[in-house]
Amino acid sequence: MTATLADVAARAQVSPATVSRVLNGNYPVAAATRERVLRAVDELDYVLNGPASSLAAATSDLIGILVNDIADPFFGIMAGAAQAAIGEGRGAREKLSVICNTGGSPERELTYLTLLQRQRAAAVIVTGGALEDPAHQAAVGAKLARLAGAGTRIVLCGRPPLPGDSVTATLAFDNRGGGRRLTEHLIGLGHRRIGYVAGPTERTTTRHRLEGHRAALAAAGLANALDARVVHGSYDRRSGYDAVLELLRREPELTAVVAANDTVALGACAALRDRGLSVPGDVSVAGFVDLPFSADAVPALTTVRLPLYEAGARAGRLALGAEPAPPGGIATVHGELMVRASTAGPRTA
Amino acid sequence: MTATLADVAARAQVSPATVSRVLNGNYPVAAATRERVLRAVDELDYVLNGPASSLAAATSDLIGILVNDIADPFFGIMAGAAQAAIGEGRGAREKLSVICNTGGSPERELTYLTLLQRQRAAAVIVTGGALEDPAHQAAVGAKLARLAGAGTRIVLCGRPPLPGDSVTATLAFDNRGGGRRLTEHLIGLGHRRIGYVAGPTERTTTRHRLEGHRAALAAAGLANALDARVVHGSYDRRSGYDAVLELLRREPELTAVVAANDTVALGACAALRDRGLSVPGDVSVAGFVDLPFSADAVPALTTVRLPLYEAGARAGRLALGAEPAPPGGIATVHGELMVRASTAGPRTA
DNA sequence: CTGTTAGCGCCTTCAA
C-alpha cells in the first residue's frame, strides 16, 4: 500500500541505507546518487514513516506547546509565534510543533505531558501562569524532570522559573513590576479608592500582578482597605462584569478598577456602563497584556503591554536550540505601561 | 535509562505480550495479573514508547487540527472545543490531539499535512475557509486523499465540501445564508447605500459571505453600485479600519457597512469614530461570527452568530469516530442573526 | 488467560 524506504531503494537501485542518508541529509552522498534517490521518492510519493524513524533514531521531531486556554488570544498569539519560529527553523528534519490546550485543567496538563513523553517529544514549551497547588507543582516538576532526562528540551514562557535544572530556559513575565507601575499610574492621577478584579486565586500570574498592586498601594500608604477591594474570578469578561458589581456593592465610592487582564477589564467596563457609570468619567479602568482589540475599545484601554509575539517566537527558537539560553537560564520579559483613554483623574465629588 | 515493556514484564514476572495487553486494555487479562503489571508500571514509572507502539500497530494516536490563525478566537474556540471533545472521548488509548497553525500560508498547510501523514495521524481536522487557488486546492485534495487512503479520518469544519470521497465528514458554515440575512436586515431598516468590507479575495469564506450580500441586494433591486462599494482586505481590525476610510472616500453618503467578520467590524467602528461619525447614528455596522467580545463592544455589534464551540466539538467527535457522519457526509451549520445596537435606521439626511 | 515468535520500517555501526 504505502511505499517504504525499501521500495524507494529498489527503484533507485541503491541500498536502503543510502536512501536514509540522502533523506536525512547529514551524510555525504554522491550527487548523482542523491538525484536518483530523490526522483524515486518523488515518483513513489514516498513519505517517511515517522514512528519507525523515531524508534530507530530514538528521537522524534515533535515539539509540544502547552497553553491554558487557546480561545484566549493571549495564548493564541504566543503559541502562534512559537510555531512560526519553529516552522522557520533550519534543521535536518522539519519539526512538527503542535499546540495542546489544557483548558486550565491540571489533569489535562499532566495528561498532555505524559502523551508528549510517550511520543518522545524533542521539546516542550509550557506557557502561561502555573497553578500554585504544591502537589500539582511537584507532579509537573517531576514530569518535566523526567522529560528532560530523556533529552527533551523544556522551555517555560510566561511562567515563573521552576527549581531544579531540568528546564532549558525560562522566559518570565514581569507581572509584579507591571502591576505595580499600573497602580502607581492610577495613584498618580489622584485615585485613592481602587478596586482590583483578580484572576483565579491559585495562579501565579494572579498572585504576582496582585503583589505589584499591593506594593504600589503600600508605598503610597493606601494598603489599609486593600482586601475589601479585591475580588477574585476567572480570566473572562463575565468574571470582570460580576466582580465590578460586587466591588461597587462593597464600596460605592470606588473611583478606579484594575483588572486581571484586558478581557476582564472589558467586562468591567460593560458592568459600569450598565450601572450608568461612565469610564473614565466616574470610574477609571485598566487592564493587563494589551491584546489587539484593547486599543480599539471605547474608551481605549489603559493597560500593561506584554510582548507576547516576541516572547513566543523566542520560546520557539529556544525549543529548537536555535538560540542560546539566557544567562542563568532565566530571562525576565518586562511590560510597558500603555496609558490610554480609560483612565483619568477621579471625579471631584 | 528509560524503562521498556520488557523491564515491566520482568518485574511483574509475565511476558511482554501480557503487559502490552493490560496496557491496551482490549484483551482479557486475569485481575491478579493485571494488578501485578500495573504495580510494576507504577514502580518503574514506565511510559509507553509511542513510536514503537505506532510502528508495530501501524496506527498512531495523533489527531491534527489545522487552523488558519490561532491568534484569532474564531479558530481558538473551534480548535479548543475539538480538543476538549477528543480529550473526553472514551477509547482504548488516549488520543493526542494537537493544533497546527498554518498562519494562512498554503505552503505551511501542505507542510503540516505532510508532517501529519508522516506521523501516520489517526485523523485530521481542517478548519476555516479554503484558498480558492485551483492548484493549491488540487494539492490539498490529493494530500487528503492519500491520508484517507492510509486510514486517516478527515474532517472539514467551517470549510466547504471537497469533491471525492476521501473526506469522512464536512461541517460547512452557511456563510451565504448568513450574509444574505444580515444584509436583508439592513435593507429592512431602510439602508440603500451599503458598503462591504470583504476578507481576502481568494478565500471561500469571503466569497460566500459576499455572495449572500449580493443576493440580498439583488433581490431588493440594489445591486447596481455593488462593486464600487466592496473593498477587500485581510481578516484583522486594521483592514476594517483602512477599508472604511476607502469606502467613505468612494461614497461619503454611505449609511451602513457590513464587515467580513467581527474583528474587521470593530476596526470599521474605530475608523468611523475617528472620522467623527457615530455608530449607528450616522453609519450602521455589522459583523459576522459573534465572538465573545462582540456583545460587549460599544455599541454592541449586530452580527451573525456561528456556533463555533458546538461545531468544533462535533468535529472532534467525528474525528474520533465517536459520532456517525451526517447523511451524505455533509452537514450545514447555520448562523443566527443577532440584532444589536450597532445597526439602526439610516440617518434622515 | 498467557507465552512464543515474528516482524513493523528505519537508522547506524561496521566493512568494503
Added chain:
DNA sequence: TTGAAGGCGCTAACAG
C-alpha cells in the same frame, strides 16, 4: 561513497 546486518520497543497472530 556505498552496502550488509542488527536491533530500536512494541504488537499481533498463533499456540497452548
